[in-house]
Amino acid sequence: MTDEKQAQSEISPEVEDGSRSPPHEEEVYSIYHGRSKILIVVAASVASLFSPLSANIYLPALDTIADQLHVSNTLINLTVTTYMLFQGLAPAIFAGFADSAGRRPAYIVCFIAYIAANIGLATQRHYAALMVLRCLQSTGSSSTIALANAIVADVVTTAERGVYIGYASAGGVVGLSVGPIIGGLLTQFLGWPSIFWFLTILAGAFFIPLLLFLPETARKIVGNGSQPPPLWNMSPLQLMQQRRSSNAAPPVKTRIHFPNPLKTLVIICDKEVFLILLCNSLVYSSYSAVMTSVTSQLKHLYKFNDVQIGLCFIPAGAGSLLAAYTQGRIADWNYRRHARHLGVAVSKTHRQDLSEFPIEQARCEVIYPLVVVLGLGLIAYGWVLHYGTNLAGPLVLLLLVGYTASATFNxxxxLMVDIYTDSPAMATAAMNLTRCWLGAGASAVILPMIEGMGRGWAFTLIGLLCFVCVPLLMVVSRLGHGWRREKGIRERNRGV
Structure with a gap:
């Protein structure tokens, strides 16, 4: 019998596939289950809406803002690029803070900065202020995506992680798809400052209940949720429950470390992670190139106004939303299939030891067809635009691109959270850093590429880059488990 078949995960009474039951005294992975777990993940999902919403709601107003501030379109486009750069950088700073101080303090700092930036953006009328406040807006909102994945890792076991990370990403998908529509309507009927007043009101309406009810979930602070956080980190609801309980455990003492973004670079330099992030960044860059070019290409080909162009983003958003609710289930099914083959029990309530489980193979097998179909869809999209076909052609392909790209991201x-369960926010921050920066580059070069190569060949080149992901993921699938096991041995020898 192989070592993998001999290795058994930590399992609970709630197991699948007919495997043997675990000791009854084993602590459950999280005290949150059923409706409580769903509500926590939904709150994290809604919080992650603000980063892509803020990025895309602004796009229909670019020309109007350039005219009113008396600057060129190039300078206004620079505010989009800097937003994406901070979208990648900020989570690298806040992730360490969230892993040491907790998820709630990180959310509080993020939303205070975000709301203040939106108020400033709504009242300013100078380009320099616009640039600086957009950077602050990005800093405040972008870390919420990393926090959402971290919360999923806090309360959800590996067996259900695919589904729940899909749920957590749904908020970002909604923001991505409805942003241009809302931005176009607000700009046309109320003026561009109304965009930022809208974001201020929406963020405030969400932040207040989050502050009142969201519990601290960071496992380094509350364990499986049964250990109370420090009093200053309790929600008012937790504080009331703590005071009513006669046998409540004493709150844990937390040491807050100054965030070190260099830890994100350490994660990126891991050879397994580097390959995963490279593939993810190539896919994200392809998606960013398509989304950035939609406005200019559809306006040129079909003579659409801002509201009509905003509506054309709906298929991509619908595809992404469909991916959020379907692909995670497929990923979890493939995980259970591998576990059944290896004789490993699957638990939805207890931690499972993945040190001897080929999680890389289980996850990568689901990605192969996605990146192939994505590459083919991008090539077809380019040539459909090249020949100026009926509008149905590009819209159907935008649906396909939205589905395959989002499913791959999820x-x-x-996989990143599976590998870095102890530091999920930092792992997601590393993913955001690489993909947002490469995506910013793709957004900057796609229009010059189209002008120099033509629509067909420009998107053919981008589609071919997606095919590169297949051999890279094969390396991760075949060698990643061994690399991860060797790293674990090195860390144990160092006493990490």
Whole structure:
């Protein structure tokens, strides 16, 4: 019998596939289950809406803002690029803070900065202020995506992680798809400052209940949720429950460390993670290139106004939303299939030891067809635009691109959290850093590429880059488990 078949995960009474039951005294992975777990993940999902919403709601107003501030379109486009750069950088700073101080303090700092930035953006009328406040807006909102994945890792076991990370990403998908529509309507009927007043009101309406009810979930602070956090980190609801309980455990003492973004670079330099992030960044860059070019290409080909162009983003958003609710289930099914083959019990309530489980193979097998179909869809999209076909052609392909790209992001996020369960926010921050920066580059070069190569060949080149992901993921699938096991041995020898 192989070592993998001999290795058994830590399992609970709630097991699948007919495997043997675990000791009854084993602590459950999280005290949150059923409706409580769903509500926590939904709150994290809604919080992650603000980063892509803020990025895309602004796009229909670019020309109007350039005219009113008396600057060129190039300078206004620079505010989009800097937003994406901070979208990648900020989570690298806040992730360490969230892993040491907790998820709630990180959310509080993020939303205070975000709301203040939006108020400033709504009242300013100078380009320099616009640039600085957009950077602050990005800093405040972008870390919520990393926090959402971290919360999923806090309360959900590996067996259900694919589904729940899909749920957690749904908020970002909604923001991505409805942002241009809302931005176009607000700009046309109320003026561009109304965009930022809208974001201020929406963020405030969400932040207040989050502050009142969201519990601290960071496992380094509350364990499986049964250990109370420090009093200053309790929600008012937790504080009331703590005071009513006669046998409540004493709150844990927390040491807050100054965030060190260099830890994110250490994660990126891991050879297994580097390959995963490279694939994820190539896919994200392809998606960013398509989304950035939609406005200019559809306006040129079909003579659409801002509201009509905003509506054309709906298929991509619908595809992404469909991916959020379907692909995670497929990823979890493939995990259970591998576990059944290896004789490993699957638990939805207890931690499972993945040190001897080929999680890389289970996740990558689901990604292969996605990146192939994505590459083919991008090539077809380019040539459909080249020949100026009926509008149905590009819209159907935008649906396909939205589905395959988002499904790939979700599963790679699951894999990163599986590998770095103890620091999920930092792992997601590393993913955001690489993909947002490469995505910013793709957004900057796609229009010059189209002008120089034509629509067909420009998107053919981008589609071919997606095919590169297949051999890279094969390396991760075949060698990643061994690399991860060797790293674990080195860390144990160092006493990490």
């Amino acid at each position: 599963i790679m996020s699951v």
